[in-house]
Structures are given as C-alpha cells and as structure tokens.
Amino acid sequence: MAPSKIAPLEVKKPASAQPWQRYKVDSQGSTWPQTDWSSFSTLAAIAPPTDGGSLRYATPIEGDPAKGRQLAFDRARGGSCVSCHVLGKDTPPQPGNIGPDLSTVGATRSDDWLFDYVYDPRKLNKTSIMPPWGAHKIMNIPEVRDVVAFLKTLKEPHVFRDPQDNPATRTPPKDTRDNLDATDNPAFFALDRGKSAFNRLGANGKSCASCHASPETAFKTWAGRMPKFEPRLDKVLGVEEFITRHARATTGEEILMQSDDNIGLSIFLHNIANGTPINPDLSNAEAKLAVKRGQDLMQRKLGQLNMACVDCHTKERHANKWARGQYLVEFKGTVAHFPTWRTSRGDIWDIRKRFQWCNVSVRANELPPDARQYGDIELALAAINKGEKVNSPGIRH
Amino acid sequence: MAEPMRIRAKMENNAADVKVLMSHPMETGQRKNEKGDLVPVHFIQSVTAIHNGKTVLDAQWSQAISRNPFLGFRVRGAKAGDKITVNWVDTQGDKGSIDTTVVA
Structure with a gap:
C-alpha cells in the first residue's frame, strides 16, 4: 500500500x-x-510503399458515369466519397466536409488530372489525406475511370435546403446524458x-x-x-x-x-x-x-x-x-x-x-x-x- | 453477485419520474458467437411496475429491445415516500425485481 x-x-x-x-x-x-x-x-x-502507378493515364478517360456515381455513393467501398465530399445535386444526406466540395469539379479539372488524383493523390498534393483509391487497390482502374466519368458530370454548385444537412453549418453533436x-x-x-x-x-x-x-x-x-x-x-x-x-x-x-x-x-x-x-x-x-x-x-x-x-x-x-x-x-x-x-x-x-x-x-x-x-x-x-x-x-x- | 438492476424515482411536475436500468443480454436468437453458433434466444418478455400495490405498467417485450434495457416512465398521482416496484420475467423463466421509494 x-x-x-x-x-x-x-x-x-x-x-x-x-x-x-x-x-x-x-x-x-x-x-x-x-x-x-x-x-x-x-x-x-x-x-x-505501394506502386503509385504511372501518372498521366491515356486521355480522354472513358468511363460510365452511372457506375461511377454508384461507386462514389457506395458506403462499402472505403466509406464512399460522400464521407468527405459534397458531390453535386444528387449528394446523399449528411455528406462530410473533410475534403472540398466537388460539385463543380467537372467544370474545372481535366480528365487526366482527375484520374491521377483519384488513383493516388499523393503525387499531386502532398497534404491530401485522401486514400490512394487505385494505388491501394480499393478500386481497380476501370472503376477509377467510372468515378472520373461521374466527376466530369458535376458542374453545378449544390444548394442545401436544410442547414443541418450542410456539413459547414451542421450543429456538432452534444451528449446530454x-x-x-x-x-x-x-x-x-x-x-x-x-x-x-x-x-x-x-x-x-x-x-x-x-x-x-x-x-x-x-x-x-x-x-x-x-x-x-x-x-x-x-x-x-x-x-x-x-x-x-x-x-x-x-x-x-x-x-x-x-x-x-x-x-x-x-x-x-x-x-x-x-x-x-x-x-x-x-x-x-x-x-x-x-x-x-x-x-x-x-x-x-x-x-x-x-x-x-x-x-x-x-x-x-x-x-x-x-x-x-x-x-x-x-x-x-x-x-x-x-x-x-x-x-x-x-x-x-x-x-x-x-x-x-x-x-x-x-x-x-x-x-x-x-x-x-x-x-x-x-x-x-x-x-x-x-x-x-x-x-x-x-x-x- | 452484481446488482442486476437499478432504479430511481423522483417527483417532477406532480408525477413520479421513474428510471430503471436492467442488466440483461437480451439475446435475439439470431446472433452468432465467436465460434459461429447461434446464441439461444433469451430476452425479457414481461415487465410490470407496481405503485403502492397497484399495477401501473404492464409490458410485453420482444427481441427488439436492446441489451441492458432502459425503461423510463411517469406515475401520475404518486407522492414522495410512495413505493415503486419493477418486476421482469424472461424467456428462460429468470426473474428480476427491484423497488425504491419516490423522493421529492
């Protein structure tokens, strides 16, 4: 004692x-x-280190935007893009805001830049915390292409009807128990x-x-x-x-x-x-x-x-x-x-x-x-x- | 043996506010254990609350109730010093009971 x-x-x-x-x-x-x-x-x-793959895949990136949209919203595939991003007018409820709002990314970024960023963001942006979807084999190359095809369709800013749906204005949780x-x-x-x-x-x-x-x-x-x-x-x-x-x-x-x-x-x-x-x-x-x-x-x-x-x-x-x-x-x-x-x-x-x-x-x-x-x-x-x-x-x- | 239930009753707006926490696995019969075998069904199926000898709550529960169930209810007409008893019986015939005195 x-x-x-x-x-x-x-x-x-x-x-x-x-x-x-x-x-x-x-x-x-x-x-x-x-x-x-x-x-x-x-x-x-x-x-x-996993092989980041050679950047600059052949362009234009051909992919299926409907499949890409499904992948981007699929919670089973790495938590879905919606965990961190707002993704245009069809964004499912309660998106996250760890990453930037991508609602207009299709209007501003090139196909190959998008492909390379989704495949392995580390070479383009050292401070990104996004998972290297391709390099870490969470998605295969055709799937990354599909996601890029979906991202290319995003051209209009997303307007939140409910401030609680918008991650920028949502109230942080408070436990009252x-x-x-x-x-x-x-x-x-x-x-x-x-x-x-x-x-x-x-x-x-x-x-x-x-x-x-x-x-x-x-x-x-x-x-x-x-x-x-x-x-x-x-x-x-x-x-x-x-x-x-x-x-x-x-x-x-x-x-x-x-x-x-x-x-x-x-x-x-x-x-x-x-x-x-x-x-x-x-x-x-x-x-x-x-x-x-x-x-x-x-x-x-x-x-x-x-x-x-x-x-x-x-x-x-x-x-x-x-x-x-x-x-x-x-x-x-x-x-x-x-x-x-x-x-x-x-x-x-x-x-x-x-x-x-x-x-x-x-x-x-x-x-x-x-x-x-x-x-x-x-x-x-x-x-x-x-x-x-x-x-x-x-x-x- | 650890106390398998907790209860607290307090007067609030002319009614006794009662909170009960029961320690129980509430197995649904659908969960598998580490070996992959189904865990047999085992849940509290009947709960009664008695206020000074009179039943004020009689509930039939199912697998839908969570593990370690929390039950909250209000007894109108109760006064400080009254006795509240809560009893349960589960699907294996096990029983639990706890009582308390309403505090002001």
Whole structure:
C-alpha cells in the first residue's frame, strides 16, 4: 500500500490473449471487419510503399458515369466519397466536409488530372489525406475511370435546403446524458463487477483488498497518474495492463486485458479517481522518449486508407469536421472518460480497444491491447490531456 | 453477485419520474458467437411496475429491445415516500425485481 514500495509485477508473459485475434462480434452482435490488411502499414510496421502507378493515364478517360456515381455513393467501398465530399445535386444526406466540395469539379479539372488524383493523390498534393483509391487497390482502374466519368458530370454548385444537412453549418453533436448516473449508464454494472473482483480471493488466497484495504483513499489520484513508463518492462503501462500484471504477481489471478473482470476493475479504479486531473509522470527521460515515440506514431500513415491519427484529430488538419454523419474531435477531451459505454456497440471499451477500432477503421491491422506502441500513444494523449478531470465510466455513441 | 438492476424515482411536475436500468443480454436468437453458433434466444418478455400495490405498467417485450434495457416512465398521482416496484420475467423463466421509494 505504501507508495514508496515498488508494486510487484509479472513481467514475462503477454497481458492479452495470445496469439491475438481480432474481435469477431461484440456483445451486442455488431461485427468487426475480418479482412487482413497486412500488406499495409500498422503502428508496428511500415509496409513498403505501394506502386503509385504511372501518372498521366491515356486521355480522354472513358468511363460510365452511372457506375461511377454508384461507386462514389457506395458506403462499402472505403466509406464512399460522400464521407468527405459534397458531390453535386444528387449528394446523399449528411455528406462530410473533410475534403472540398466537388460539385463543380467537372467544370474545372481535366480528365487526366482527375484520374491521377483519384488513383493516388499523393503525387499531386502532398497534404491530401485522401486514400490512394487505385494505388491501394480499393478500386481497380476501370472503376477509377467510372468515378472520373461521374466527376466530369458535376458542374453545378449544390444548394442545401436544410442547414443541418450542410456539413459547414451542421450543429456538432452534444451528449446530454449524465454518464455518472447509474440508471443511465450500463457501465455501472461493470463497476459493480470490478468491485466484487477487487474483493474476491485469488489463487494465492489473497484479494486486492487484502493489501488495499481502503481503495477509495489509496487510489484517489492513481488512475489520473496513469499511464506510466515501467522500466521493468521497458514500456508504458496503462491501468488495464497494470491490473493484469500486478494481479499475477500478487493474488495469482489471471485477469487478461479486455476480459470482463479487467474492464470492471479498470472502471472501478478510474471511477475512484473521478474529478482528479490527468497528470502523468513525464519527468524522467524514458517517459519523454515514450511521448515522442507516441507523437511520431500519431503521424504515421496507416492501413489501406492511408490515414494518420493527426489527419483527423488535429485542427491543423481535419478535426472539427464531418466524416459523413460522424464528427471528428481533437485529441484533447478524448481520454478522460475511458473506459466508456458505447451505445452504438452495446459494449464497454477501454482506451486500447478504442485504439484498435481506430486502426480497423482506416483498414490497418490492429495490435494486441498490450502493444508497446499503444502504450506510447496512450502516454502522448495523456500529456495532451493533462489537467482534464477523470470522468469515468463515460458514455459515447 | 452484481446488482442486476437499478432504479430511481423522483417527483417532477406532480408525477413520479421513474428510471430503471436492467442488466440483461437480451439475446435475439439470431446472433452468432465467436465460434459461429447461434446464441439461444433469451430476452425479457414481461415487465410490470407496481405503485403502492397497484399495477401501473404492464409490458410485453420482444427481441427488439436492446441489451441492458432502459425503461423510463411517469406515475401520475404518486407522492414522495410512495413505493415503486419493477418486476421482469424472461424467456428462460429468470426473474428480476427491484423497488425504491419516490423522493421529492
């Protein structure tokens, strides 16, 4: 209990199920995509650059505008162009505004420029975050031609009848639910589970409570001071991985990351720290290096969609804009509520599961929850969120 | 065992505003588990609310209700100090019950 003593940790085994396998269904039956994207970059490995193809395909570009329109509006093909662009008078509801309004692009751009930009925008515009649709094989060449043929038909500005349909004037979402009301937030059931796990005797005949008799005082600020660089593992540990390793070394319980008991204990310990500021220890050189590594990873282009964390979540790039109906937030304000109940998934996510979902969303293979890269990013995010008050369990849609 | 239900009742505009959260998987019978097998149907099919001994709400539920169902309703004529009880029975015959006192 005395903070001066070094907490015992098991340091040899992985803290998550091995070999790691992606979630198939979550408890509400929502599925996780099962595609293997191992030919694209992940947070653990940079894939060799894909051949961007030679630019300047033969013109004029012949294609079928009707097929192109279908592709441009198809949510199954990379999220559809509408996720980021307004596309003329037929634009489906709730378009996004990460990319420019393309309603008049057919009047201003040449066929070959459009083809090259859709095929792989990186050679024409270094700051574009658009996926390289052709080079990353999301669309084949005839499909890119069809999309270009559709874009050539766009010549009239789009007029929004409803300001809520227009991404430029749409009101950002505001959640009015009280996440700390136990009749509103189902994550409190998990908190109860965590509390009973805290008092349950493990294989060694001891419970967490045997050493931590009054958790409410002992852990008053603990979760706010996590994650933390741990020299014995040479990586950053968050609350969840710490629980797994500390329990192995003390009570003898096996509480793998992402298990119900682990999430429950994490919510229990975060909830105790509610109201205290996020204040990770960044004083030592290793922690500073970890933050730097985390910041670098947040710049890395990932997955088939070729997007980095910073592309969507910094205001210098595209934060505070719409990806179709989803509002992109900045890094600040995104961590204090974890673990959090997700109404759209019917599931409780700790921050590592959130990272995994981000990876899968840009079509990059996720890492196991105890991956050191996630630790580095978690610490970098905690540094950005320093001073924000712990407020767990959260509710997010 | 964790508390499987939560309830709160508060007077608001001359009626008791009751909120109930039930911990229940509400399996539709159509979801597949990790192995690809169908998870058997298991949902709360009957819910009743009782105000001072009198049934004020009697509901038949289906698979359409989400996991961990939230139920909100208002009881007109209730006063602070009254007792509200909510009971449920699911398709496997499991039962749950919780009561509370209306607060001002």
